[in-house]
Amino acid sequence: MAPQPPGAxxxxxxxxxxxxxxxxxxxxxxxxxxxxxxxPTRASGDPVEAEGSGRRGAARRLRAxxxxxxxxxxxxxxxxxxxxxxxxxxxxxxNRMHHLNSALDALRGVLPSFPDDAKLTKIExxxxxxxxxxxxxxxxxxxxxxxxxxxxxxxxxxxxGGGSLxxxxxxxxxxxxxxxxxxxxxxxxxxxxxAPASPACLPGALxxxxxx
DNA sequence: TAGGCCATCTGGTCCT
DNA sequence: AGGACCAGATGGCCTA
Numbered sequence: 001m002a003p004q005p006p007g008a009x010x011x012x013x014x015x016x017x018x019x020x021x022x023x024x025x026x027x028x029x030x031x032x033x034x035x036x037x038x039x040p041t042r043a044s045g046d047p048v049e050a051e052g053s054g055r056r057g058a059a060r061r062l063r064a065x066x067x068x069x070x071x072x073x074x075x076x077x078x079x080x081x082x083x084x085x086x087x088x089x090x091x092x093x094x095n096r097m098h099h100l101n102s103a104l105d106a107l108r109g110v111l112p113s114f115p116d117d118a119k120l121t122k123i124e125x126x127x128x129x130x131x132x133x134x135x136x137x138x139x140x141x142x143x144x145x146x147x148x149x150x151x152x153x154x155x156x157x158x159x160x161g162g163g164s165l166x167x168x169x170x171x172x173x174x175x176x177x178x179x180x181x182x183x184x185x186x187x188x189x190x191x192x193x194x195a196p197a198s199p200a201c202l203p204g205a206l207x208x209x210x211x212x
Numbered sequence: 213t214a215g216g217c218c219a220t221c222t223g224g225t226c227c228t
Numbered sequence: 229a230g231g232a233c234c235a236g237a238t239g240g241c242c243t244a
Contacts (some may be wrong), residue, residue: 083229090221092231097219121217 073081108125111132120128 086222088229089223093233094220095224096232101219123217 104122104125107129108120111120111125111128
């Protein structure tokens with residue numbers, strides 16, 4: 001996937017999404033909210049107000065206690081309330097997704113660098129991170145063994161079938177066995193992508209796609 | 213033009 | 229009641 005060009009609605013591009021914490025997209029409900037006339041029934045039709053004056057206190061208190069919380073609302077009031085709640089829910093959902101994208105960007109930041117023009121997609125980022133962590137774990141394990149005098153050769157990292165490095169990463173990685181939605185194929189067309197921070201005892205020429 | 217990726221909206225569900 | 233989370237739908241943008 002090519003990088004988002006300027007103007008594209010990228011996640012963190014310094015456009016409206018970073019400058020406006022909660023960008024509110026033009027919503028179909030907005031015109032309704034703005035143009036909705038004030039409720040004509042509110043002033044004169046409110047049941048509480050209508051029966052409020054002139055009644056004995058006991059009956060009124062009883063009624064208030066019984067139905068005070070769920071006072072029936074007019075259709076217009078209900079509609080307004082629904083729109084208001086939906087709008088707030090949309091804002092929260094947008095904010096939540098922004099936080100999620102920020103976390104995803106932070107994850108991209110700690111992963112081995114890659115050419116500027118090759119921003120990882122969301123699924124690529126997750127798979128890359130998963131496999132990269134797995135690879136680092138393997139490296140640490142082997143390093144520990146070496147320190148213990150076992151002298152584990154790096155071939156232990158080799159693929160079970162003696163395949164290529166790509167096979168090693170893709171076959172051994174738990175992520176590669178995890179699912180069927182692997183986007184690795186799309187990354188194979190990124191020959192320039194390398195993992196520069198090859199840990200000790202890891203094959204230094206691992207291709208970027210090997211982690212995906 | 214088809215397909216991929218993305219942001220957003222929306223309704224449902226669960227939890228506090 | 230309201231918030232968090234989720235998944236489906238939708239439309240925009242971009243590339244091959």
